[in-house]
Amino acid sequence: xxxxxxxxxxxxxxxxxxxxxxxxxxxxxxxxxxxxxxxxxxxxxxxxxxxxxxxxxxxxxxxxxxxxxxxxxxxxxxxxxxxxxxxxxxxxxxxxxxxxxxxxxxxxxxxxxxxxxxxxxxxxxxxxxxxxxxxxxxxxxxxxxxxxxxxxxxxxxxxxxxxxxxxxxxxxxxxxxxxxxxxxxxxxxxxxxxxxxxxxxxxxxxxxxxxxxxxxxxxxxxxxxxxxxxxxxxxxxxxxxxxxxxxxxxxxxxxxxxxxxxxxxxxxxxxxxxxxxxxxxxxxxxxxxxxxxxxxxxxxxxxxxxxxxxxxxxxxxxxxxxxxxxxxxxxxxxxxxxxxxxxxxxxxxxxxxxxxxxxxxxxxxxxxxxxxxxxxxxxxxxxxxxxxxxxxxxxxxxxxxxxxxxxxxxxxxxxxxxxxxxxxxxxxxxxxxxxxxxxxxxxxxxxxxxxxxxxxxxxxxxxxxxxxxxxxxxxxxxxxxxxxxxxxxxxxxxxxxxxxxxxx
Numbered sequence: 452x453x454x455x456x457x458x459x460x461x462x463x464x465x466x467x468x469x470x471x472x473x474x475x476x477x478x479x480x481x482x483x484x485x486x487x488x489x490x491x492x493x494x495x496x497x498x499x500x501x502x503x504x505x506x507x508x509x510x511x512x513x514x515x516x517x518x519x520x521x522x523x524x525x526x527x528x529x530x531x532x533x534x535x536x537x538x539x540x541x542x543x544x545x546x547x548x549x550x551x552x553x554x555x556x557x558x559x560x561x562x563x564x565x566x567x568x569x570x571x572x573x574x575x576x577x578x579x580x581x582x583x584x585x586x587x588x589x590x591x592x593x594x595x596x597x598x599x600x601x602x603x604x605x606x607x608x609x610x611x612x613x614x615x616x617x618x619x620x621x622x623x624x625x626x627x628x629x630x631x632x633x634x635x636x637x638x639x640x641x642x643x644x645x646x647x648x649x650x651x652x653x654x655x656x657x658x659x660x661x662x663x664x665x666x667x668x669x670x671x672x673x674x675x676x677x678x679x680x681x682x683x684x685x686x687x688x689x690x691x692x693x694x695x696x697x698x699x700x701x702x703x704x705x706x707x708x709x710x711x712x713x714x715x716x717x718x719x720x721x722x723x724x725x726x727x728x729x730x731x732x733x734x735x736x737x738x739x740x741x742x743x744x745x746x747x748x749x750x751x752x753x754x755x756x757x758x759x760x761x762x763x764x765x766x767x768x769x770x771x772x773x774x775x776x777x778x779x780x781x782x783x784x785x786x787x788x789x790x791x792x793x794x795x796x797x798x799x800x801x802x803x804x805x806x807x808x809x810x811x812x813x814x815x816x817x818x819x820x821x822x823x824x825x826x827x828x829x830x831x832x833x834x835x836x837x838x839x840x841x842x843x844x845x846x847x848x849x850x851x852x853x854x855x856x857x858x859x860x861x862x863x864x865x866x867x868x869x870x871x872x873x874x875x876x877x878x879x880x881x882x883x884x885x886x887x888x889x890x891x892x893x894x895x896x897x898x899x900x901x902x903x904x905x906x907x908x909x910x911x912x913x914x915x916x917x918x919x920x921x922x923x924x925x926x927x928x929x930x931x932x933x934x935x936x937x938x939x940x941x942x943x944x945x946x947x948x949x950x951x952x953x954x955x
Contacts, residue, residue: 455819456781457540457673457840458772461509462761463502463552463596464682464801465787467495467813469758476701477755478694481766482785482815489783489817490825490861496870496891497789498834500801500809503527503955504874505788505833506554510535510585512837512852514873516945521875524951526556526566529585534849536837538586540673543846548582548589548663551656551677552596555585560953561728567609568594569953574607581610587675591659593652596679598644598686599736601625611655624650632689636697638746639739640684641753643692648760651688653678657764661771668775673840676768680757681791683739683800685749687756691763695755697748705916708741708797712920713804714898714905716885720802723882729954733879739799747794754793782818782843786833796917803876805889805898806917810872818843820862829860830891832870853942868892869937877951890938897922897934908934 469475472483472491498508504515507527511534515521518531532555537547556568566572567584573594582590593611594603602612604621615624624646631642648654660676680687710718725733742750765785772778790809792798801809812833835854841847842856859865869892876885886901896917899906908922908931921927 453780454671454845455843456671456777457843458768458781458783459673459675459836459840460678460765460768460783460785461675462678462758462787463680464789464791465758465812466790466793466808467787467811468808469754469793473813476695476699478759479762481762481769485765485769485783485785485817486815488823489815489821490827492814492816492831492857492861493826493828494830494870494891494893495786495812495814496810496830496832496872497812498832498872499874500789500805500872501874502554502788503557507532508834509788509836510537510555512536512834512848512854514834514853514871514941516873516875517853517942519946519949521873521949522877522880522951523955524557524877524879524953525949526952527585531850532585535586536840536848537673537675539837539841539846539849540844541586541588542849543844544670545844545846546589546667546670546672547587548591548672548674549584549587549677550591550659550663550674551652552593552679553584553590553677557951557953557955558595559729559955564952568592570603570607573603573609576609578606578613589663593656593679596652597682597684598628599640599684601628610659611652614655615650628686632692635749635753636745638742638749641746641749642684642686643753644686644688646688648688648691651760653680653760653764657767660768664768664771664775664777668777671844673844678761678764680761681754685753685757687753687760691756691760692753693756694759695752697752700748700751700755702744702747702751703794705918706744706747706794706797709918714900714907714920714922715903716883716900716905717804719883720804720881721798725879725882727879729879732954737800737880741797742799747799750799751793754791780819782816782821784814784816784836786814787812788833802881803874803885803887805872805887805896807911807915810889810891810896816861822862827860828893829865829867830870830893831857831860831867869934871938871941873941875948879951879954888938888941890934892934895930895934897931897938899935899938
């Protein structure tokens with residue numbers, strides 16, 4: 452058999468349970484079919500619950516404090532990025548491509564920058580630039596992809612923005628982008644965009660991925676297709692925005708803010724005044740108020756619409772893979788960089804409360820030796836993905852990594868004890884600084900702030916909704932000692948804290 456292709460697909464800020472086959476009332480027929488024809492990984496921890504650190508970990512196979520991107524607003528060192536799984540596969544003879552959102556470097560920098568993904572740096576990129584980037588031979592990137600901002604107008608922006616404005620209709624598109632087709636009960640950051648779906652970045656990403664699949668078949672490929680949705684703002688375009696009626700969506704069972712019994716930073720992270728550079732945007736965009744059920748239904752319905760559009764795009768990509776006769780020799784992996792609270796405990800978006808909806812992104816895998824219909828609960832991590840890709844490809848890593856191939860778990864009876872996540876929060880994010888480290892076993896989870904010593908622990912087998920913090924419960928002393936031992940066994944290879952160059 453020739454070496455397999457690898458099709459890696461991610462969404463941005465998608466909860467691990469937001470799939471039809473996992474019981475949510477969301478329309479995801481293609482992803483449901485992918486799971487039915489492959490293996491569902493039900494415990495996959497993100498190495499960090501915000502974007503830049505999580506994505507840098509996926510690429511490098513390293514924990515955030517080691518690759519240095521320990522918070523948003525910190526750029527990944529190209530010396531490391533260019534030795535990640537993409538470069539390793541390229542060195543082994545693979546065609547490698549990154550389509551969609553990258554976010555290995557900061558967009559909104561505090562000053563001038565030459566990095567490709569920064570707003571000022573993107574204006575310095577030659578017209579028609581398509582990589583190489585961070586080890587990928589080919590890169591067709593959506594510059595930001597979250598429509599709180601209009602797409603950057605050329606010469607700024609990257610491939611999607613170049614295409615978006617290329618027909619001279621940019622002003623018309625931008626007007627439609629921010630107009631809402633209907634009322635959404637004043638739910639913050641929610642509107643049903645009038646931008647036609649053909650111009651939406653989810654559609655463009657699918658088009659570019661399909662085009663790549665049609666190209667040279669002489670070499671095997673590894674392509675990372677990265678959708679910027681269902682990240683806020685919740686601006687799903689019609690008709691997808693009306694696919695799920697707000698009155699029909701499933702609300703979280705526990706959706707009231709409950710700071711009692713939680714570590715101190717839960718309350719501080721939503722109430723402390725944010726100061727310094729970017730404080731206004733952090734407060735208005737990154738924080739979400741506690742909202743009534745009527746508005747939460749609007750948020751969830753719009754999120755579901757975004758996901759259904761992504762599902763449709765995934766279906767188009769897989770259909771082309773089949774049409775090219777490549778499906779039988781291609782591994783397909785679908786997951787997310789991190790999740791979203793989406794109403795759990797009265798919270799929306801993300802922050803330093805690693806509840807399961809945020810931490811456990813889960814994954815779907817299909818491929819040549821992947822069991823059909825298997826469901827695994829072994830605790831894995833998305834930083835294991837690169838090692839898995841290299842295992843499938845027969846490629847050697849260009850550097851030492853933390854990630855471990857999942858292949859023995861996916862295709863055999865391999866086991867894992869726990870997976871780790873960490874976040875060195877700078878005060879500019881939520882108003883307080885934290886050194887969070889989380890360890891997730893198959894049945895329990897411990898989070899510790901190394902600065903204050905405060906923590907939280909949940910018995911997920913008995914308390915799946917994380918309602919009772921047993922961190923100080925003497926009956927759980929043995930569990931705490933076991934998890935703490937794993938947490939403290941983190942490799943001693945951390946970089947010093949980095950200075951942010953921007954917000955995100």
